[in-house]
Amino acid sequence: MSKTCSNFQRLHLHGPTMGTRWSVTLDAALSSQQQTALHQDLAAVLERVDRQMSPFRADSDLLRCNCTPPGQWLELPPEFLQVLDCALEVCRLSEGAFDPGVGDLVQAWGFGSASAPDPAAIGHAQQQPRPVTWEILERQGSRLRKQAPIALDLCGIAKGFAVDLMTAKLRQHGIQHALVALDGELYALGSQASGHAWPVAIESPEPGRRALHGVVELQDTAVATSGDYRHYFTLGNTRIAHSMDRQRRAPVRNDVASVTVLACSCMWADAWATALLVLGSNAGLALAQRLGLEALWLLRRGNAWVELGLGRWIT
Template identity: 30%
Template sequence: MAGAVLRGDEELFTGRFVGFVVLAAFLAACGEGESMESFGGPTMGSTYSIKYVRHAGDADSAQVRSEVEGILAEVDQQLSTYRNDSDIERFNALPANSCQTMPASVLELIRVGEQLSAQSEGSYDLTVEPLMNLWGFGPQGREEKVPDAAALAEVMQRVGHQHLHINGDQLCKDAAVEVDFNSIAAGYAVDTIAARLDALGIHDYLAEATGELKAKGKKLDGSPWRIALEEPRDDQQIAERIIDVDGYGVSTSGDYRNYFLQDGRRYSHTFDARTGAPVLHDLASVTVIHPSALMADGLSTLLLILGPERAMDYAEKHDIGAFLVIRADTGFVIRTSPAFERLSGKKTD
């Protein structure tokens, strides 16, 4: 996964699923004592980037960077499925009928996952890591191929949010399930960073991690943070729509950068937990705008799993700001929910 690529006054962020173009103006006039600060680096197998307007008396950039990187290190220690010593991987290694004391943040994310699972009738599920590995997409995946029916049936015995429960500060399981937070971890990290920036008195910023982002306030020249939503292609980057963002998280999930072909059929890394298989529909990508980057992250994945018709029905029923890109014979078709048109370019209360 790539980091930021500069192109004139545009900056392109690529994440786990899709990129965002942030239309920046770094050479704008500024007030006395104001400056545009920016920094970034590697995180969660990809990159992060922070941009903010520093006013006279604000914390210096070294302190802000230290605070942000401390948050990212903590998220990695708690939620990463790519390190054996993380809190969640130690839980995943436990057998059935086991419990483990967990940080409050992990339990919070389990509850969010339970909510999204219930609302999608089980299609979205945090316990799909064994399926990801079986199909070759997970951290222990060996080969990208369609598994045989017996292997799939065995793994499906270890999938399902109903096998998890919280007992005080412990996370417990009654089957050998494995939790994968990749559909919400980056959004959670962005929300946590945004809260820390607010606490430091920084109120004009764009925080991004692995492509998930949240923007608040204005840029140095007083113009809004502008995000370009990419057309879902793996050969080039083309902006489908540009939106203004102030006070919202934005997340895009797509199926076009992590997939394999077998017998003429395309299999992506987006799974329906009810079937144990990658989704096979024409919805190529989903962008969600939400006050919470965590919820934008999870909902973009949930809607992508549901497919074009069910996703739009869900978005309209739950008043979610959703931007759908659907494959068609002539190219791509765009559908947006009423909430997306209302929220894009407008500020939260």
């Protein structure tokens, strides 16, 4: 509640979730009771997404799905299926660059519940047949069954979906001016009460430190960034990033340090940021141009960053 614009106050709500933190900055005229109710509703939305899609919770719908044998129908929540449908659509459009069926690789490389790479598990995961994910999942309404063993992982899209749900909850509370953030995924709801767009920082992809690369101003737009500079570990002199390359059956390794995507849905932006990171600069740019995506790549060139942009980032 640091500043006033007309009858609105600048409010800041935040809390822990999914191993990170969420925050909402909003301009609104809310009583303390209304603020408390809004905070509780936002926290409940995030708890619901985590309970359904977390790979770290033994009671999550995701792990329940992964543990269900092939051929057996499983009833799943509508939101889980909504996220899976979007993940499979991006998987198809990106020809597998974004793949929700790489949970075994994520786990083997130490980015799941395991805290370190497991060479035996990596070898096993790399030797297994890896059918096209959307061809081995069958839907009948709210029921899903696998036609072959597969370990789903929705970490590349679930946070974006959570931001979309938080935004919808803010609208239900009558909020018109807010910036919603969860890790590297954000949504600008309307403008600031002053009428100015919300400024969102684009980080410089430097491991171990926070540095500003630039700022993009947003209104009624989602933004998501994927990169290899935050969630990684070092093996010898090599940085091993958390995003999996289905074709290599290993973590992504190319010249892309980060990709930032703008879209009307944060779930869509989140998935495409990962897909374009995995595709690399050449194939990623070609596909993004064909699909009309708005994106900014930061590429490593020696000790410098080179920008490659589409949409408002075309130079």
